[in-house]
Amino acid sequence: MKDMASSCLEDLCFHINAKISDIKRCIQLRDIGEDKSCKPVLHKIQNEVHLVHDLLNKMEIMVKQQEELKDMLKEIQKTAERDQKEAQHLLEHIPPFLPKSTKSCITVPAEEHKTQKKAVETKSAKKPAKETRVIKEVALITTEEFERVPAYMKGRITYDQINAVVQQINKAVQGKYKILCQSLKCMSAPVRNLYHRFIEEETKDTKGVFFIVEADIKEFTELKVDKRFHSILNILRHCQRVRELRGSGLIRYVIC
Missing domain, CATH: 1.10.10.1890 (Ska1 microtubule binding domain-like)
Structure with a gap:
């Protein structure tokens, strides 16, 4: 029981320390944003983020198109399989009366x-x-x-x-x-x-x-x-x- 309590306490301390580190990092980033010398770099990073965002949007559109194409191919496959079954059924059940090409x-x-x-x-x-x-x-x-x-x-x-x-x-x-x-x-x-x-x-x-x-x-x-x-x-x-x-x-x- 003592070992279990010690393990839980260590996990709690690790979690609290991680949160404190995140808060410190946010404060540092806020301070960097107020530094005029870092603004060009931040603007460049912002532009890169926009470019990455646009690229992700294009990739999402392409993924949707590929999904639609995949669904379409599945429908074509189902139609082809159905036509193949119908053709096989017709082949196995040729009617005794076949239409004439012209009126005799x-x-x-x-x-x-x-x-x-x-x-x-x-x-x-x-x-x-x-x-x-x-x-x-x-x-x-x-x-x-x-x-x-x-x-x-x-x-x-x-x-x-x-x-x-x-x-x-x-x-x-x-x-x-x-x-x-x-x-x-x-x-x-x-x-x-x-x-x-x-x-x-x-x-x-x-x-x-x-x-x-x-x-x-x-x-x-x-x-x-x-x-x-x-x-x-x-x-x-x-x-x-x-x-x-x-x-x-x-x-x-x-x-x-």
Whole structure:
């Protein structure tokens, strides 16, 4: 206990002596400041202090810039890692339906359609010309377009389901316009009835465009014309693949 008390007393004395030394040093500095011969030196020291202060400010700005750059690099690294994961996911889950670079077309005799329509009106059929007409198809939906479709519009409909319907729509378009480009003499009675229905469904607004109606979907495909089908048609309209043309109690789906 005696040794402990002695140690504490020595620490207290050391602390008091240090404070006394600090006070003496402050008094000496104050006295030096009043000495005119020391003022030039003090002014020089003051200028140096200002220079050091400015240098420290610049260093602080540079440190902040470096910290901001570091944060930016971290964000870039996170983005790159996220893009790499997405690319790896796409590589591992390549969809069965890939978008085509251009809208594919099927070539069929063109003038034949015009001459056959005229034959119905004049009751006389003419031979088809050698020129061709292209049947426009609906282009498949890309993954980017699918991502941009509003969630309320997609619901639980998947990317593959949409493109499956696109293929069936193209099948109906091909089936319809191949019949329109056939010779009336070569048609069976059921096909001839379809041909006349197709002609009756045309209007002045459908001139030069390709379109189908729900009856064509039922005739040439196995699709169910139900609520989900109409939801997919709504998505296709949003993606500017088809547009509606109404008249005479029919909804015509025009290929864009």
